[in-house]
Amino acid sequence: MHSRREFISLTGGVMMANTLASFANPLSIKNEAGYQLLMLATNWGFSGTWAEFCRKAKQAGYDGVEVWFPADPKSREELVAALKETSLPVAFVLGGSDKDPQKHFAQFKESLEAAVLMKPLYINCHSGRDFFSFDENKRFIDFTTELSRTVQVPMYHETHRSRILYSAPIARQFMEKNPELRVTLDVSHWCNVHESLLEDQTETLSLTVSRTEHIHARIGHPEGPQVNDPRAPEWKKAMDAHLGWWDRVVEIKKKEGKRMTILTEFGPVDYMPALPYTRQPLSNQWEINVYMLEILRKRYS
Numbered sequence: 308m309h310s311r312r313e314f315i316s317l318t319g320g321v322m323m324a325n326t327l328a329s330f331a332n333p334l335s336i337k338n339e340a341g342y343q344l345l346m347l348a349t350n351w352g353f354s355g356t357w358a359e360f361c362r363k364a365k366q367a368g369y370d371g372v373e374v375w376f377p378a379d380p381k382s383r384e385e386l387v388a389a390l391k392e393t394s395l396p397v398a399f400v401l402g403g404s405d406k407d408p409q410k411h412f413a414q415f416k417e418s419l420e421a422a423v424l425m426k427p428l429y430i431n432c433h434s435g436r437d438f439f440s441f442d443e444n445k446r447f448i449d450f451t452t453e454l455s456r457t458v459q460v461p462m463y464h465e466t467h468r469s470r471i472l473y474s475a476p477i478a479r480q481f482m483e484k485n486p487e488l489r490v491t492l493d494v495s496h497w498c499n500v501h502e503s504l505l506e507d508q509t510e511t512l513s514l515t516v517s518r519t520e521h522i523h524a525r526i527g528h529p530e531g532p533q534v535n536d537p538r539a540p541e542w543k544k545a546m547d548a549h550l551g552w553w554d555r556v557v558e559i560k561k562k563e564g565k566r567m568t569i570l571t572e573f574g575p576v577d578y579m580p581a582l583p584y585t586r587q588p589l590s591n592q593w594e595i596n597v598y599m600l601e602i603l604r605k606r607y608s
Contacts, residue, residue: 330546331605334554334561341564344557344607345370345428346600347398352575352592357382357389364395367597368604371396373431373570376422387425397425398568402433402470408443411436415447419454419462428568429461429521431491435471444471445485452487463520465491468532474500475511482518492519493572494552495527502529504548512552519556523572524549524599533573535580536590538598550606557607569603571596 348364364372376399377383390397399422403414435444451462472478475497482488526537526549534542560567573595579588
């Protein structure tokens with residue numbers, strides 16, 4: 308019997324290396340003046356301090372960080388100090404949690420108005436809920452559209468399960484009726500929601516790509532929002548599908564000479580599959596995100 312490490316080295320090492328080489332091939336699109344790629348790190352699953360997180364992100368080669376907006380003033384002060392020490396820019400994720408649409412909107416509005424004061428790169432909105440009505444959810448989009456224009460901070464709504472844009476056809480309705488709506492594309496959620504690699508929704512994906520300003524780079528599959536390890540050869544089809552969608556977004560940004568921001572967002576347990584009873588993760592979350600960082604920087608720089 309071989310150990311897991313020995314098994315990988317004997318059976319999968321070459322396939323993984325070849326996969327890395329093929330995925331990292333640069334996208335053959337000319338960069339127009341103004342194009343800039345910023346790769347961001349998530350603190351999701353990181354158990355250390357803000358200072359430790361920012362130092363580790365800097366050391367790994369990230370250009371900035373995207374974190375959930377800290378509600379606690381002391382935590383915000385510690386984050387600001389860590390950002391200053393490492394010279395890393397920050398972007399925020401925020402949203403409401405209440406099941407009542409009015410209270411939810413009030414939570415969202417309060418967080419958003421506090422977050423813009425820190426002048427982040429952008430704000431990624433976990434906005435609304437999938438069970439709110441169309442008009443209740445549209446209120447979030449209308450508010451961010453106006454506020455973004457006023458404060459000059461980009462605001463995107465994420466294609467995330469349980470939120471406004473939880474499914475492709477629902478998102479299409481909002482995009483068609485809200486021309487200024489811009490999105491964070493986390494297409495791994497839609498793979499899960501629609502139990503497919505979205506082969507039958509090409510028109511909706513084309514519209515979504517045209518509205519995408521930011522990418523959450525996690526690989527989903529028809530039965531879940533995160534593969535156990537994107538380096539494993541059995542996930543090549545899912546990896547190719549996601550890279551194909553992201554390529555189209557980056558191609559637009561390169562041709563327009565605009566900034567492209569990407570967050571590597573493989574998550575911890577329970578997003579990361581785990582062994583039963585022990586809850587030990589099947590893969591190393593940080594290593595996987597750095598793997599994605601290296602691939603995407605080579606592919607899209």
